[in-house]
Amino acid sequence: MVNMGVVSVIQSAVSEQIGQLFKVDLAPSEVLVNETKPEFEGDYTVVLFALVKSLKKNPEALGKELGEQLITSNPTLFSGFNVIKGFLNLSLADSFWLRFLQQSYNDPIFGRQPSNGQRVMVEYSSPNTNKPLHLGHLRNNFLGWSVAEIFKANGYEVIKTCIVNDRGVHICKSMLAWEKFGHGATPESTGIKGDHLVGDYYVKFENELRAQTIPVLEKIRAGDLSDIDQDDKQKLTLFISKVPPLQDNAAKKQEVEDEIKEIARNNTPLMREVRQMLIKWEQGDPATIALWKQMNSWVYQGFDATYRRIGSDFDKIYYESNTYLLGKNLVESGLKKGVFFQKEDGSVWIDLTAVGLDQKIVRRKDGTAVYITQDIGLAVQKYEEYKCDQSIYVVGDEQNYHFKVLKLIAQKLGLPAADGIYHLSYGMVELPSGKMKSREGTVVDADDLVDEMVRIAQEKTVELGKVQDFTPEELKDLYDTIGLGALKFFLMRVDPKKRMVFNPEESIDFHGFTGPFIQYTHARIKSILRKEPVDHQQVTDTVGSLFPLEKAVITLSEQYPSILAQAGAEHNPSVIANYIFRMAQTFNSFYTEHSVVNAESPEKKQLRLKLVQLTANIIASAMHLLGIRVPERM
């Protein structure tokens, strides 16, 4: 890996000295180097315990010997050391930090890697066209966009894509409800944003469906199955027979009851009508297609506005209506290769029991492709179009199993795209009251949330009254910057893999571990730089030794390139969020303790100006990778 951060320099130096002193081969990556804890003297610490055994030395002696050897062989790097228990604490020479500062302070792309010739695709957002975006989509969009930028920063060419789920029973629900209850309503006639309008009819459908389910369910409970479809009758009878033995097991009983309810829902007149509509859509019925196009176009107008607002963009958009038939020919070739097998009824399956999974259907008995087959087909199409080395799917963790199977099938089929499949799985966003449920109307709408954040940013800014000379356009821009910055930072500061709780009260806070805190740090630096230009002359050792807080800021700055590498390797923007917060925090302490403009000497002033400029560059760069803008003033 091309990471010549100081940590890897130390690792190499230790590895080399161990080799010379003890004739032992130790890879640099095996040397454990940590930041020295603040209560001890030093900058970085080599942890020696692991070496003690193989070298047969006691930790103290080993540390002393190694420390002396390191200093004599690297006099420009190390200025001192101490050994406590098994920890070798190394101090790095001020001149080293000054050299680093001189090289980096004016580098606008500090930390970014040159092109590595690799191409990666990031698929994210992937909305359904039957309702507007919500809080969960925001986490997805922010993560996807950010990971794409992080990969660019690590030298990859990136293609951002989106698969729009524009067909299927869900959109038919909105269409049917609009037909029945819409009276020709349009976004223009109602003044409602297109995606919200369509979503309203989806809700209307669900409400109507709930009402229709009640009598069906009552009839089932009364033992009358005459209204139930043939295919469902058997399942239903089975479930009903399961209920009485489960009286003591509330959770299990609920599960079975839910299954029964689901069957009841599917046997309402409304659901029958919706399925009829889907069949008409698949047959290409002109009226159905026209209505579908009409309503989807409303949704796209709405989505476009939201995407523009939150800063999501795509290089290529796929539509499920164009891709849902893909993958059928793969089934044929899979059968020939013996990867798949056919059951008596004609359905095609793959047997994954050998790797601890189940059998999975890949083609229905009626010959149509299932979801996973379409996904494989799309993966192939993507590869043919872009030949990406990696294909990252930003999809919620409820689909972990799906992607595991997807990759396995692709590998068994020997597809060239197979090994590059990576599921960036993220946890659900929950509310303090629990999970968001669209059927219960507890979903936090994306547009509403953004509006609310921006509104609070405005309120707070007006209250502080620091930018009263801004034009109305500048103010609007600033409110957007702060409001969206707070929201994005809040959703990305957590490890993507983990579930997270969104508390509306706390997430609108602009203090502490938040986006605005970091934006504010940037604005204060810019204020200094407006007052005093940076002198580009070489900093020399005559400035005197570095104060702890000066050194702390430089040390953190130096870590930025390896933080970017780590964030990329882990597909994890929260690494950057945590880092940049720590950077801002440390800088603020420095800012309070030491004056830049009124520094003790002209040399110190120039040193600090460079330090301050480097910090501003890093903050702007890191925040950009999170999709967050930083203001000149706030």
Add this chain to the structure above:
RNA sequence: GGGCCCGUAGUUCAAUGGAUAGAAUAGAAGUUUCCUAAACUUUUGAUACAAGUUCGAUUCUUGUCGGGCCUACCA
């Protein structure tokens, strides 16, 4: 029934097997003649439980308890 994931201060989050488990917020106490106080400083407070591996465990293993997700010829 089977599989996967998660339990850390009141709350929301950190911690490649390494030093006395870090932050933020909430609570308590301070800091504006000085580059923007959306800031800074001090302070109270946590590894669900029980064994095991290890010089050393929040981290690895097993069990218990508590939560989530998957296990559809839905997408």
